[in-house]
Amino acid sequence: MNTKFIIPLHKPFWGKEEEKAAVLAIRSGTGVGDLSYSQLLAQHLSDILGCKFVLPTGSGTAALELACACLLRKGDEVILPSFTFSSCANAILLAGAKPVFCDIDINTYNIDPSDVEKRITQKTRAIMVVHYAGFACEMNKVMDIAQKYRLLVIEDAAHALGAKYQGQSLGTMGNVGCFSFHGTKNVASGEGGFFTTNDKSLSKLAEIIREKGTNRSSFMRGERKKYSWVKVGRSLVLSDILAAIALEQVKKLEKITRLRKRKGKYLLKKLQILSSKIILPTEKEYCDTNWHIFAIRVPRLSRDRVIRGLRSYGIEASFHYLPLHTSTMGRKFGYKTGDLPVTEEVSATLIRLPIYPSLKKSEIDYMAAALEKSLL
Numbered sequence: 311m312n313t314k315f316i317i318p319l320h321k322p323f324w325g326k327e328e329e330k331a332a333v334l335a336i337r338s339g340t341g342v343g344d345l346s347y348s349q350l351l352a353q354h355l356s357d358i359l360g361c362k363f364v365l366p367t368g369s370g371t372a373a374l375e376l377a378c379a380c381l382l383r384k385g386d387e388v389i390l391p392s393f394t395f396s397s398c399a400n401a402i403l404l405a406g407a408k409p410v411f412c413d414i415d416i417n418t419y420n421i422d423p424s425d426v427e428k429r430i431t432q433k434t435r436a437i438m439v440v441h442y443a444g445f446a447c448e449m450n451k452v453m454d455i456a457q458k459y460r461l462l463v464i465e466d467a468a469h470a471l472g473a474k475y476q477g478q479s480l481g482t483m484g485n486v487g488c489f490s491f492h493g494t495k496n497v498a499s500g501e502g503g504f505f506t507t508n509d510k511s512l513s514k515l516a517e518i519i520r521e522k523g524t525n526r527s528s529f530m531r532g533e534r535k536k537y538s539w540v541k542v543g544r545s546l547v548l549s550d551i552l553a554a555i556a557l558e559q560v561k562k563l564e565k566i567t568r569l570r571k572r573k574g575k576y577l578l579k580k581l582q583i584l585s586s587k588i589i590l591p592t593e594k595e596y597c598d599t600n601w602h603i604f605a606i607r608v609p610r611l612s613r614d615r616v617i618r619g620l621r622s623y624g625i626e627a628s629f630h631y632l633p634l635h636t637s638t639m640g641r642k643f644g645y646k647t648g649d650l651p652v653t654e655e656v657s658a659t660l661i662r663l664p665i666y667p668s669l670k671k672s673e674i675d676y677m678a679a680a681l682e683k684s685l686l
């Protein structure tokens with residue numbers, strides 16, 4: 311954590327339970343993946359999300375790479391937002407497929423279904439959606455497009471544990487969901503993540519790829535006497551020590567989400583007086599957010615100055631994603647500035663404000679006052 315800030319951008323909601331679990335996990339075994347803590351974690355997540363198969367992974371990135379390794383073939387195209395993390399595009403490329411960037415909605419900062427449809431070609435195999443900030447994408451529209459063109463849907467739910475779309479958990483509607491336990495996420499184990507699916511054969515394939523291309527998972531369940539190399543695989547399992555921490559965190563999911571909602575709503579209320587100067591986050595009727603990120607937007611020319619202002623008050627405000635299509639790598643695929651105007655506008659005007667469960671009311675008041683002064 312950066313100690314120069316009075317209010318950091320993130321603070322994990324860790325306590326004695328996580329400390330105890332980590333110590334017990336160290337004392338009880340080797341810390342390798344898929345031991346008892348990982349199994350309990352997977353079972354717990356499966357129950358919470360109402361999803362049949364859960365595979366803990368070393369990171370959210372690992373879950374995305376696993377999804378793409380399972381679902382994509384060389385030469386496929388995958389449509390994804392440019393307003394996301396590099397992991398999404400890397401996972402597609404590592405599977406031999408091509409990322410096709412599309413624009414986002416100006417209000418939700420999520421993939422724009424009408425722009426997705428424009429970019430579909432004969433080679434399109436999948437749509438990768440990102441539930442930005444824990445606010446749901448318009449999943450009915452996305453799933454309709456996927457059905458119409460027979461496409462797969464990969465949900466990047468790295469921000470979205472505990473958030474819902476029309477009552478259904480994010481990350482459980484597409485073919486695969488990919489979640490993150492990164493130290494900055496609502497539920498955190500430092501590094502970590504998991505892969506979800508309701509498709510049994512996909513889960514079996516993922517198990518093998520995740521375990522260095524072996525059928526070790528089946529061996530661990532006692533289904534075979536030995537395990538061996540059966541496919542090209544990777545090493546994507548989560549250490550049992552981190553699984554022990556993640557399990558304690560998942561047990562607190564309801565509390566973490568409730569606290570974040572309380573803080574998010576209070577901050578939103580405090581900032582209403584600035585609504586003529588800034589754009590506040592909006593929760594659509596279909597969305598039940600987990601307030602992973604509190605993102606506001608300000609005029610383009612003042613954005614960096616406002617961030618500097620907030621930082622001078624000890625508040626770790628931050629910009630967010632620089633569009634992938636205008637990055638060094640994006641340009642190598644032929645994209646240029648101007649190609650995705652909404653993404654570029656959002657990226658140039660967005661400010662992330664701190665939000666975490668232990669954020670105090672007085673700190674939110676302080677933040678609101680500092681923002682008002684920084685906007686002058």
Ligand SMILES: Cc1ncc(COP(=O)(O)O)c(C=O)c1O
Pocket residue numbers: 369370371372394395397398440466468469489490491492501502503
């Ligand atoms: C949208 C998105 N997807 C995936 C990831 C990667 O997750 P991890 O850091 O667990 O690899 C991130 C990272 O923050 C992210 O923002």
